[in-house]
Each structure stands twice: as C-alpha cells, then as structure tokens.
Amino acid sequence: MNKSLKKVLLGSLVAATVLTACGTKANKELVVDTIEFSGDFFTSQFSSSSYDMDVVHLISGTGTIAQTSAGKLVVNKGIVENDKVELVDDADGNKVVTWKIRKDLKWSTGKPITAKDFAFSLLFQNSKEWKAAGASVSPSEEIIGLVDYSNGKADAIKGVKLVDDHTISLTIDKSKYPYFYEYSYYGIDALSLEDIGEGLKVESGDFGVKLVGDVAAAAKAIKAKQVDSRKPTSTYGKYVIDKTSETEVVFKLNPNYVGNYEGVKPTIPTIVLKANKNEELRFQRLSQGEVDYVPSFIDAKQVAEAKKSPDKFTLHALPRNGYGVLNFANEFGPTKDVHVRRGIAHLTNRSKVIADVFGGDGIATHGEYAIAQWMVKEKEAELNEKLNKYSFDVALANKEFDQSEYRFEADGVTPFDVSKASETYLRHNSKKEPLAVHHVGGSQTVLQSIESGYKENAAKVGMKYTNALIDFKELLKLRDLTAANDPKQSAHMFTLANGFTGSVFDPYISSIHSRNIGDPLRNGMRVKDAQIDKLAEELRAIAPQDTAAFANKWLEYQVRYNEILPALPLYSNYTFDAFSNAKVKESGATAIRSWSQTIEYMKLK
Amino acid sequence: MFKYIIKRIFTLIPVFFAMSIIIFGISQMTPGNMVDIKLAQNASLKQADREIMRIALTKKYGLDKPIHERYVIWLKNTFTGDLGETVDGKPVTQALAEPMKNTIILNLFVILISLTISIIVGIKSAVKKGKLYDRFWQVFSLVGTSMPTFFIGIILIFIVAINLKLLPTGGMPSVRLEGLSYFVELLRHMILPIITLTIGSLAGTVRYVRNAMVDALNQDYIRTARSKGLSEKVVVYSHAFKNALIPVVTIVIGSIGGLFAGSSITETVFSWNGLGSRLVSAINARDWGIVMAVNLFTAAIYLLTNFITDIAYALVDPRVKLS
Known part of the structure; x- marks a missing residue:
C-alpha cells in the first residue's frame, strides 16, 4: 500500500480516537431525544407537532387553570391568588369569574406580568389579523363576544374586562351551563404586551377590551420575531430558551418561575432537546449515551431491545390516552x-x-x-x-350480515345462501347492489395486519373487500x-x-x-x-x-x-418513555401529562 | 473564449426555463396543495369557517389564477429572492439557509477527500495494472458502486458507532459549543457521512482516473519520454497524468451537482440537517415551497457544473478549440 495512503489512514484513526475522547457530556443536564421541529414555539397556532409542543410546555405556563398529573382541572395558584373559582351572576344571568393575578410574576425579560397581558393574549390570539398571518384560530364560544370579535363582527371582546392592573374578569354565556368540565371555560393565558406587542395597546371599558394600533402590521412583525425565529423573546414558564438551532433547543431554569399549581419548581438545571430525523435509531442513541431520555416510542422492536437491559434502562409504560x-x-x-x-x-x-x-x-x-x-x-x-x-368469528359475521340489507343474491330477491359464499357469489341488497x-x-403495518382477516374471510361471508395504502x-x-x-x-x-x-x-x-x-x-x-x-x-x-x-x-x-x-x-396501546438508569432517578410523565408537562417532578441522580 | 462563454450562457437560459416549467408543473399536478394542507391543519374549524378559509387561502396562494399566470408569478418571485413560504408559514429562504450551509460543508469535504484518494489510487492502479493493488481497488470500486449509500451508512453506524462506540450515530453538533470544541464535534458528526458519501463517489472516480491513466500510459509520447531516459516519476506525473486529467475534470466537476442531489438518503440516515434531508421531509409534508426551491437549486447547480466542465475542458486540453 502506498506510504502516503497509509499515513492518511493512520492519521484518520488517531484523529478519530482523539475526537472520541473529546465527545463527553456535561452533568446536571438532561438530553432528550426528539424527532424534528416543524411548527412554532410561540402559541402553537402554526401547525406545531407534539415535538414542538414539548418546547411550548417547557417555556409557557401562564394559564389560570392547570391540569394535575391525573388530568384534573384545578386553579393554577402559581399564576392567580384565587383559591377557587367564584362565580357571580351579572344582570343578564351570565356568570362572571374574576381572576386576581399574582403580583410577583415576571416575564423572562424582568417586566411584570399584568392583567393587560392576559387581555392582550385573548385579543391577539383570536384576532382576524393573526388568522390572516396564518395562525390557526379557534375562539371558544363560552366567553361573551369572543366569536364575534374573532370573526371581525366586533372590534372588542364584550365579555372581558380589566378591573385593575392585576385583576381581569371573564363573562361566560349562561347557556353553556351546567358543564362537567366547566373549569375549562375559565382558562386564559398571557402574552407580554410590553415586550412583544409591537406598540399595540389594550383598552378596557363598558365595551369590554379591545386592541388599539395597527394590528395587521403587529401580527406580521410578531410572526417574524416570535414564530419564525423559533425563539420567543419574552416567556414565562419553568424554563427559558438559552440557545437554539434547527436541530437543538437548550433550556435553562427560569429564575423568575414561582412554581406550578402546587408550588413545585423543576430541579434539572439544563434541558437539551436534540432532534434527529432517523427514528430507527432512537434506542441506539440512548444506549450509546448520546441522549438520556427517549419519550413516546412504540416501535415493538425498539421496546423489546430496551427490555433486554433493565439494569441500564427503565421503560416507563404509559397507557395511551387514545x-x-x-x-x-x-x-x-x-x-x-x-x-x-x-x-x-x-x-x-x-x-x-x-x-x-x-x-x-x-x-x-x-x-x-x-x-x-x-x-x-x-x-x-x-x-x-x-x-x-x-x-373474530366468521359465523357471527354472517349472522350479522344476514340481518343487514345485504341478505340477497344478485337478483335482490333470493335469500343469500352462506354455504355458496365465494368471491363470485356475493351478498346484494334489494336494489341489487353488491356488498363491496x-x-x-x-x-x-396496521393495514397489512388488519387486511389479512378480511382477505381470508371476505369470500366466506359474500363480501368484496379492497384496500389501498395511501x-x-x-x-x-x-x-x-x-x-x-x-x-x-x-x-x-x-x-x-x-x-x-x-x-x-x-x-x-x-x-x-x-x-x-x-x-x-x-x-x-x-x-x-x-x-x-x-x-x-x-x-x-x-x-x-x-x-x-x-x-x-x-x-x-x-x-x-x-x-x-x-x-x-x-x-x-402503551407508549414508552425510556431513560438511562445512570442518569434519571424518576420521571413524572403520566398517561395524561407528558414528560415536558411534568418536568418539575422529574429527578436526576 | 469570451465569445464561447457568452454563447454557452445563452444556451443555458432556455434549458433553465424548461427545467423550471417541469419543476413547477410537477408540483402543481401532484395532489395536496397549500390550501389543502392549511385546511388539514385547521381541521377543527367548522365546515362554514373552513369554506371561508378555503376561499381566502386560494386567493392568498394565487390558486384562483390560471396555471401559466401562477408560473410567471412564482418565477418572478424566485428571481427577486422570494421563494415563498413553507407549510408552517416560514420564509423558504430562511428555512433553507442552515441546511444549505451544512450540505455545502459536508460535500466540500467529500469532494476534496474523494478527489485526493481517487487520484492517488487511480494513478497507482494504472502503474501497477493487473497486480494485487490494482485488483483490490477494482473490486473495491465495483462493490462501492453496486452498494446503495444508505446501506454503507447503516453498516458504518452499526460497526463504528454502536459496536466500537467511536463516533456518534448521527445528528448535528450541539448549539452550545463554540470555537474549537464546536469544530471538533462537527468533525465527529461528519466522519461517518463523509466516509459513506466518499465511498459512493470514490468508487466511480477511481475507475475513471485509473482508466484514463492506463490510456495515457499506452500512448506513443510516453514511450518517447521513457526512451529519452526520463525518470518514471516524471513520466507518470508530468506526462501521463496531465493528459489523464481531461476525463477526470469532467467527472469531478460533474460530481459536484450529483453530490448535492444525491445526499438526501445519507443525510437522512445520519440525521444530518442538510438540503437533502430537508427535501425528504418537505416531500413527505407536501411542502412545495421547499421542494421547488431545492429542485431548482439542484437544476441550476447541474447547469452551472456542466458549463464549468466545458470551460475547464478547454483549459486542460489544448486540443479543444472553443468556437
């Protein structure tokens, strides 16, 4: 072999070894495997995938109503001073709920979170201008005047009022009661008017609340700065985005976060979300130590692989909420x-x-x-x-088909004879239409698995079955x-x-x-x-x-x-969150709430 | 020469337009336009609202206009740098900036390494024609050409990353790193994709260089050079290799376009955030803004490399007269 070629190969080997030694991960951080970011991290109104939603969950948390790990709706005491929802009837018999926003809340920029920020969020996220900028807007029907405002029929939301700097009230349509999940009516969140409002103002009066300023221009600017950048500039949540690229988002603990509805704060100093397009290697990335936590995988082969090493990896089985x-x-x-x-x-x-x-x-x-x-x-x-x-029973299937309109032969009159059933002898209805x-x-995978039963047995019941994988x-x-x-x-x-x-x-x-x-x-x-x-x-x-x-x-x-x-x-089925035993002590994820929604309960070793 | 360049540029223009028509035409014929996608994203809206949205979006994306008018608008926008928006509403230029940078970095290494090894190995194989060294590389290039690149990639991941644990299975270096540590991490992530793409590209180029050298070494002027008592080094490198360069130039420059277009699978296997893997995601998501931009870019690169090849031919081969 050529000497220079040998030198090149030897050099490459040495370089690879040196480079390998350089590739170590820092402690006190959790690296989470994810697939690909596609939507936005701002208000998730631009086709956010569940992977984008992990980012949103980590950096957002101004909702007045929170969900417990079991999915129960509760008042978010991390945001409001109210202990419970208290409703008052107005003159028309509609219900009014008044939220007192905590005075110690600050955006990541250090500015205070006020009632105006909640009104701004409702007004902006439901505006026709934001919809025109491409946002998916679906206003809730319960707050009086919200749908009319969103459709451009009104310039204000009648059912929202600012009481003072830290108090906001919502009027809920009386026709929407009673409702088992009525707490969902009272959930609103905030956006920083001062930091991201692009000069817009919120006015409150007998008319309700309205936006003043060039909303269309603001919507365009907000989309560019907050959505397209994938780095919202002013947030309030458990974490803040430290650094971001197209394939990675690094989060640091938010020093301004006062705790969730129970007062619990996250403890992991740094979270890194690493997006990898190759889904087939999710478990391999965990076993190689490239990531510490792999949420939501269902691939039977990868699950089986992970189950082989219970000493190294924990498989957290979560019953699917679907x-x-x-x-x-x-x-x-x-x-x-x-x-x-x-x-x-x-x-x-x-x-x-x-x-x-x-x-x-x-x-x-x-x-x-x-x-x-x-x-x-x-x-x-x-x-x-x-x-x-x-x-799964062909005889019972035939029994059901015999009670259906499709119980005749091709002439639409003669009763169908099951013993003759074949690919050419099909069931028909009285209009002579075949059972196809x-x-x-x-x-x-699903189609192939399910079609076998039909392909094998359709002829036995006199049914023509076709399918297409699309x-x-x-x-x-x-x-x-x-x-x-x-x-x-x-x-x-x-x-x-x-x-x-x-x-x-x-x-x-x-x-x-x-x-x-x-x-x-x-x-x-x-x-x-x-x-x-x-x-x-x-x-x-x-x-x-x-x-x-x-x-x-x-x-x-x-x-x-x-x-x-x-x-x-x-x-x-079950989905599985897998994590490295060497790194993660416990995960807070439940069937209803994902790892990013319950990050404050996750503990590292 | 100047005249020839101008003439060639003028012949490229209709080809470029023809390609743009094909790219635009295919995107319009394939089911699933921006309106359908946006409506699917807003499937929670009520039927009446969906209809209002359908009308507004059809107008916004110009789908109410005839196809030739849409083509003209698209082309005009493309020339002014407006490549439209992605399905998630981001400007295409912004969405492609980072992947393009990553693809160029990766492919520069591949071209450089592949060319260096091809020349060294090709020359040596030609000089040692029929011997073990030559046979080894003949077999290597045959295997390299016949094996799909994704297969080479998977094998490398299995051996180097999973079993030997020498390098990462894929992905991009962390955004937290800066300076030297970023560069080191970038190299670690690039080694396997580079090897994969190099093997794919090397296999063909080695054979070209070798065959060109074998041809050159059989020429009369080589016999003359040897009979003049010149050293074998001078004969091989100064006389034979210079002449063997002509077909090699065609291959090397031509392969630049191929590398941009052909790295989709390798980039996806290694989760490399490049143009190729972005194209694959875009096709799956019916993100026509991205698909059209990447295809037009690849077409333009091919035209450009063809053009450069012609010019380069004239520079390395004095027999070629450009007229």
Whole structure:
C-alpha cells in the first residue's frame, strides 16, 4: 500500500480516537431525544407537532387553570391568588369569574406580568389579523363576544374586562351551563404586551377590551420575531430558551418561575432537546449515551431491545390516552347499515393487530375510550360485562350480515345462501347492489395486519373487500370527502387514530354528537344517532363534582356506542418513555401529562 | 473564449426555463396543495369557517389564477429572492439557509477527500495494472458502486458507532459549543457521512482516473519520454497524468451537482440537517415551497457544473478549440 495512503489512514484513526475522547457530556443536564421541529414555539397556532409542543410546555405556563398529573382541572395558584373559582351572576344571568393575578410574576425579560397581558393574549390570539398571518384560530364560544370579535363582527371582546392592573374578569354565556368540565371555560393565558406587542395597546371599558394600533402590521412583525425565529423573546414558564438551532433547543431554569399549581419548581438545571430525523435509531442513541431520555416510542422492536437491559434502562409504560380505530362511513355505501358494520367487526382480528404492531403491548377496546382514562378503571367490570367484544368469528359475521340489507343474491330477491359464499357469489341488497367495501389506511403495518382477516374471510361471508395504502395526507383528504358527504367519496373504512385532550371526554363538543356532523375532526364519519346525542348532552350537564354520576352516564354512552358501532376501536396501546438508569432517578410523565408537562417532578441522580 | 462563454450562457437560459416549467408543473399536478394542507391543519374549524378559509387561502396562494399566470408569478418571485413560504408559514429562504450551509460543508469535504484518494489510487492502479493493488481497488470500486449509500451508512453506524462506540450515530453538533470544541464535534458528526458519501463517489472516480491513466500510459509520447531516459516519476506525473486529467475534470466537476442531489438518503440516515434531508421531509409534508426551491437549486447547480466542465475542458486540453 502506498506510504502516503497509509499515513492518511493512520492519521484518520488517531484523529478519530482523539475526537472520541473529546465527545463527553456535561452533568446536571438532561438530553432528550426528539424527532424534528416543524411548527412554532410561540402559541402553537402554526401547525406545531407534539415535538414542538414539548418546547411550548417547557417555556409557557401562564394559564389560570392547570391540569394535575391525573388530568384534573384545578386553579393554577402559581399564576392567580384565587383559591377557587367564584362565580357571580351579572344582570343578564351570565356568570362572571374574576381572576386576581399574582403580583410577583415576571416575564423572562424582568417586566411584570399584568392583567393587560392576559387581555392582550385573548385579543391577539383570536384576532382576524393573526388568522390572516396564518395562525390557526379557534375562539371558544363560552366567553361573551369572543366569536364575534374573532370573526371581525366586533372590534372588542364584550365579555372581558380589566378591573385593575392585576385583576381581569371573564363573562361566560349562561347557556353553556351546567358543564362537567366547566373549569375549562375559565382558562386564559398571557402574552407580554410590553415586550412583544409591537406598540399595540389594550383598552378596557363598558365595551369590554379591545386592541388599539395597527394590528395587521403587529401580527406580521410578531410572526417574524416570535414564530419564525423559533425563539420567543419574552416567556414565562419553568424554563427559558438559552440557545437554539434547527436541530437543538437548550433550556435553562427560569429564575423568575414561582412554581406550578402546587408550588413545585423543576430541579434539572439544563434541558437539551436534540432532534434527529432517523427514528430507527432512537434506542441506539440512548444506549450509546448520546441522549438520556427517549419519550413516546412504540416501535415493538425498539421496546423489546430496551427490555433486554433493565439494569441500564427503565421503560416507563404509559397507557395511551387514545386508540387506533377503524372508522366506518356512516352515511355512505354498505357501512351505512349497522349490521354490516357489526359484521365487519367480527371479521377483524384485533388481537393480531396488537401482536403484530405493538408486540402485544396493548388491549382491544370496544367503545370510545382509552385505557388511560379514569372512567375505564372505575367501570372496568361493567365494561367487560356489558360491551359486545366482537370476537373474530366468521359465523357471527354472517349472522350479522344476514340481518343487514345485504341478505340477497344478485337478483335482490333470493335469500343469500352462506354455504355458496365465494368471491363470485356475493351478498346484494334489494336494489341489487353488491356488498363491496373499500378500506384505506396510512400505516403499512396496521393495514397489512388488519387486511389479512378480511382477505381470508371476505369470500366466506359474500363480501368484496379492497384496500389501498395511501399517504396520510391523501387519507385525510378522502376522510374530508366523506365528512362533506361528497359525491366523489370512495372509501367505506379508514384506519386512523383518535386521541383525547387530557382527561376531557365530551362527545357533544369533540366527537360524534350530530351537531358536529361533517366536521372532519369531530364527526367526519357523519354519525347521527338520537340516543347518542341525548347521552352526550346528559353527560356534559352533570355537575363537576359528581364523578360517580358522570361515570355511570359515560358507561351508558359506551354501551350505546358499542351497539351501533359507528367505528370499530382496534386497540389502545402503551407508549414508552425510556431513560438511562445512570442518569434519571424518576420521571413524572403520566398517561395524561407528558414528560415536558411534568418536568418539575422529574429527578436526576 | 469570451465569445464561447457568452454563447454557452445563452444556451443555458432556455434549458433553465424548461427545467423550471417541469419543476413547477410537477408540483402543481401532484395532489395536496397549500390550501389543502392549511385546511388539514385547521381541521377543527367548522365546515362554514373552513369554506371561508378555503376561499381566502386560494386567493392568498394565487390558486384562483390560471396555471401559466401562477408560473410567471412564482418565477418572478424566485428571481427577486422570494421563494415563498413553507407549510408552517416560514420564509423558504430562511428555512433553507442552515441546511444549505451544512450540505455545502459536508460535500466540500467529500469532494476534496474523494478527489485526493481517487487520484492517488487511480494513478497507482494504472502503474501497477493487473497486480494485487490494482485488483483490490477494482473490486473495491465495483462493490462501492453496486452498494446503495444508505446501506454503507447503516453498516458504518452499526460497526463504528454502536459496536466500537467511536463516533456518534448521527445528528448535528450541539448549539452550545463554540470555537474549537464546536469544530471538533462537527468533525465527529461528519466522519461517518463523509466516509459513506466518499465511498459512493470514490468508487466511480477511481475507475475513471485509473482508466484514463492506463490510456495515457499506452500512448506513443510516453514511450518517447521513457526512451529519452526520463525518470518514471516524471513520466507518470508530468506526462501521463496531465493528459489523464481531461476525463477526470469532467467527472469531478460533474460530481459536484450529483453530490448535492444525491445526499438526501445519507443525510437522512445520519440525521444530518442538510438540503437533502430537508427535501425528504418537505416531500413527505407536501411542502412545495421547499421542494421547488431545492429542485431548482439542484437544476441550476447541474447547469452551472456542466458549463464549468466545458470551460475547464478547454483549459486542460489544448486540443479543444472553443468556437
């Protein structure tokens, strides 16, 4: 070999060894593995991913209502002086809540946090100008005048008033009561008017509160400085951003932070979020010591790998606050028929999906719930007793199909003979339409696992089954066609996932109540059932403290859901936070609250 | 020469426009435009509000205009430095600044190392034609050409990072580091991607240099030089290598464009925040602002390198007359 080449190789080896020795991590810091930052760290109104949300959780914390680790809504005593929510009726019978903001709160710039900052946040984040700048704005309907202000029909929010520098009141529409989660009405947060308001002013009077100044110009400037920069300049939270790049955010403890709703402050001096695009190597990065904490991974192979070394790594299993689901188009094609939906449920081998996709770390659910929810724990026995498990059984599937409209041969008159069922001998309805369903999915693993049951057994029940693996955005587009009941819709079944917001379960607002029909996220499959509507309305109207009544009504709702089966829940699995035993003593993450939301409870060794 | 350069520049212009039409056309034909994406981001809005939003966004992104008008607007904006915005509302120029810097740094090392090794090994292989040294590099270049770069990357991660624990599995150096420590960390993170890309690029270049040298060494003027009693070093480096440089120049300059376009997979495997991995993320997110900008940039680089190759040819080969 050439001498110079040998020298080059030897030199490279020496350099690599020296460089290796240089690569050590400092103590007193937690390096967290994350995937890729994509949205904003400011108000999360610009398509923030869950990874961006970790940053938002660490640097934001001015909400007047907080969530406990179990997801219970409580008054945030770290922000307000109030011990509890006290409501007063106004002349119109609407409810007024008055928040007294703590006087010792300071923004990261050192300026005091005042009531004006809360009014500014409400006004700016719901303004039409901020929406025009690209922000996703969805004003809450409860505060009087907020929706009109947001739509540009009013220049002020009538239901918000500044009482003094540290006191603000909100007027809540009387028609919105009673509500089990009424604390969610009272949650507002702040943005620093002085630091980031770009010269805007907040005025308060009988008209409510309004912004004065060039809001459009301010929105443009705020977007550039606070959103696009990915380094908001004035924040209040457990941490402040120290340094940031496209792949890394470094946080230091916020010296101005007074504590959470319990007065607890975080103790880890430095947090580093490192984004790596290669998801396949998440566990390897942990085992190499490149990171100390890997949140939310579900990949069965990586989980199995981590389980091999319990002395080195802890796997913190968190029941998922959501579930995988097979959505049916409820107003289109054969899946309009409840017995077709139930028949398909019997052809779905859900245990196989759980085994194939999650290595067995999950359970089949039978209603609109996730294993993380307190109601599930409370009503576990009744759920087991009252809900149909829709076992994987071709005979039971045929029994359901026989009760459906699709019980005839091709002539639409002669009863279908199960013993003749084949790929060419299909079920038809009285209009001579065949039982043919098209299934779309965005996850190859899930689709492959689930399709096997159908491909093998569809002919045995006289059903034609087709499917397509499509890009997730295409999947959402098809779902939107179904939501709009568009003539171009083509799919009858969609494999998707549903998640719950914290511990809140309110189908009237966020799910299949018929008022939400056509809304892709809430009732995109166009479910319309009077009994479901009634139960959803009764559920939300239960008094906040009456958890027993809520759990009972919730059970009734699940039984009805299970009966009409607007969608077939497939699984509720576990996600895993993995951490190095050498570095992390305990994690505060729960099923409802992520590691970044509970960082004050995490301890290093 | 000056005339030729001007003429070549004029021939490049229609090619550039043709490429821009193709890039723009494909982006418009592919399903999932900015309006769809923004609406999906706002799926929580009610149907009526979504419709209002759809109309406003269609107007904002000019999708209510005919396609040729949209093309003209896009091109005009591109020439004035306005590459549009990403799906999360960030200016494309801002979103691409850091990845472009990282890709250029990575590829400069790759080109430099690959060229150095190719020349040394290519010359030596030609001189020792048919011997063990030559055979080894022949096999190496065959294996290097046939193996996909992502596979080389994964093997290197497995051996060097996971088993030997010598280098990180990927990623970028920490933003907290400055000066020398940042440079050292940058090198640590770059070594594996550089080796991966170098093997991919080296394999072909070694064969080119070797074959060019073998051709040159068989020429009459080499026999003449040897018969004049010149030392083998002078014969090889001053006479043969100078002439062998001609095809090598084509390959080397041509490979610059290839390296920009071809590092998407390697950058993704090593979580290197470069143009290639940004392009992959953008394609997945239907972020057409980024996709069009990167593709147009790559197309422009290819045109530029072709142009430079032609000029360089004339400089290294006196037989080529530019007219």
